[in-house]
Amino acid sequence: MNSFGRYRRFAAAVVTLVVLVVLMGVTARERETVMLLERALVEAAAPIQAWFEGLAAGIRGGLSDIRAISQLRRENESLRAKAEAYDAALRRLRELEIENERLRALLGFSEAVPFDYVVADVIARNPDNWFSRVTIDRGSRHGIAKDMPVVTSQGLVGRVVGVSTNVSFVQLLTDRECGVGALVQSSRDAGIVKGQGSQSSLLRMMFFEREAEVGEGDALVTSGLGEIYPPGLYIGRVVEVTTEQHGLIKYAAVRPGVDFGSLEEVLVIVNYRAAGEEGEP
Amino acid sequence: MRGEAVFNLATSRHSVLGMSVLTALILETAVFPHLAVHGIRPDLVTVVVACWGLLYGPREGFLAGLGAGLVQDLLFTRYIGLFALAGALAGSLMGTVETKIFKESVWVSTAAVGVAVLGHEFVVWVLLRGLGVPAPALSLLTVALPGALYSTVFAPFVYHRLLLFRFREWAREREMTAGAGQVGQG
Numbered sequence: 001m002n003s004f005g006r007y008r009r010f011a012a013a014v015v016t017l018v019v020l021v022v023l024m025g026v027t028a029r030e031r032e033t034v035m036l037l038e039r040a041l042v043e044a045a046a047p048i049q050a051w052f053e054g055l056a057a058g059i060r061g062g063l064s065d066i067r068a069i070s071q072l073r074r075e076n077e078s079l080r081a082k083a084e085a086y087d088a089a090l091r092r093l094r095e096l097e098i099e100n101e102r103l104r105a106l107l108g109f110s111e112a113v114p115f116d117y118v119v120a121d122v123i124a125r126n127p128d129n130w131f132s133r134v135t136i137d138r139g140s141r142h143g144i145a146k147d148m149p150v151v152t153s154q155g156l157v158g159r160v161v162g163v164s165t166n167v168s169f170v171q172l173l174t175d176r177e178c179g180v181g182a183l184v185q186s187s188r189d190a191g192i193v194k195g196q197g198s199q200s201s202l203l204r205m206m207f208f209e210r211e212a213e214v215g216e217g218d219a220l221v222t223s224g225l226g227e228i229y230p231p232g233l234y235i236g237r238v239v240e241v242t243t244e245q246h247g248l249i250k251y252a253a254v255r256p257g258v259d260f261g262s263l264e265e266v267l268v269i270v271n272y273r274a275a276g277e278e279g280e281p
Numbered sequence: 282m283r284g285e286a287v288f289n290l291a292t293s294r295h296s297v298l299g300m301s302v303l304t305a306l307i308l309e310t311a312v313f314p315h316l317a318v319h320g321i322r323p324d325l326v327t328v329v330v331a332c333w334g335l336l337y338g339p340r341e342g343f344l345a346g347l348g349a350g351l352v353q354d355l356l357f358t359r360y361i362g363l364f365a366l367a368g369a370l371a372g373s374l375m376g377t378v379e380t381k382i383f384k385e386s387v388w389v390s391t392a393a394v395g396v397a398v399l400g401h402e403f404v405v406w407v408l409l410r411g412l413g414v415p416a417p418a419l420s421l422l423t424v425a426l427p428g429a430l431y432s433t434v435f436a437p438f439v440y441h442r443l444l445l446f447r448f449r450e451w452a453r454e455r456e457m458t459a460g461a462g463q464v465g466q467g
Contacts, residue, residue, distance in 0.1 A: 020362035027361040052311035126357040127309030129428045199320035
């Protein structure tokens, strides 16, 4: 190849790299919707991803079923005993609920707005080791919008960060860029829970107060201060409390309630902000 | 006639690349998350790109990395261009050593692919720092290095498959050259 041709190819490569850097800078900003090209690719790939995720989940389920048979017998017996105890507790709770309703009415408290959920299946996980995101099979057509909180029965999962017509992206709590306002359930001390990347199963809470009362085993819930997550959603439990070298900031290592490795189905809260806005004066 | 054969060769080559990248992406997104070791998963797409660069040279490596990375960015990443840039660099890096290493040896090539994946992870780390994503220097040891090592485990299988394809291509190229020589003589 002559030197002119070589120079031209090198120049084209450099221009391409520069364009990519610019594109990265532009897309680094928070975006309300995904780009047209992203949308087309994501929508086309979604059925294939869903099929493979279903296949992987089927294989995983089959293997764990085989392993679980002997365990299930033992668990069945202990669960029967627990169920009887729960029945008794449930009857008592029902009584308390009725009492609570009566007292609320007496004091004029408004009823808390119940959340509306959209159930979604996880169809793909991001392929790299740097981000923690999953793709779900529900999008704007199903009422999903950016920044909606995502939960499971185990607790908070994360929030919606990108929405296409039939598919959305969820940033998990373990993502490096994720931060959630949180409270220690017992002491009400506040802080921010941050993800540490998918290679760490623990989250990290940084407390606003150095004297925060927190100990191993304490439950953490969302504070609702960031306005994305409703207050009171379970995040996880403290496994270790540390103080920074100079003693200025207190941290806690937190084991999340959700098992992000086996996430298959999630619930998207679709009316939290709408409900909040209605309540505003 | 010969032009048509060359076109067919290039088409089949790019179909193989497309299928390899697609298969790698599907495995990475649906299967490998369940094979994660301490949250670390293999990066099969970069392995494919690095092998491709090693077998076809810097231009093909660059384009393979650019294309595969761009698809990954558009499908999964907020920062479009992040993995495209890292992939293009890793692919072209491998392409530049194409003529310098004994690429018929799967083990020599595996080591080279391992270095390319590590280089790819390093570029991603640098770009993340530039974008303001919290990625401390320690993550080079806790994410980039184990990720590259885990990915390298898959490199011999990927490289072997692609090398066989490349051998077939060489044979066909030689047949075509010989055929063209005979036509010329006739």
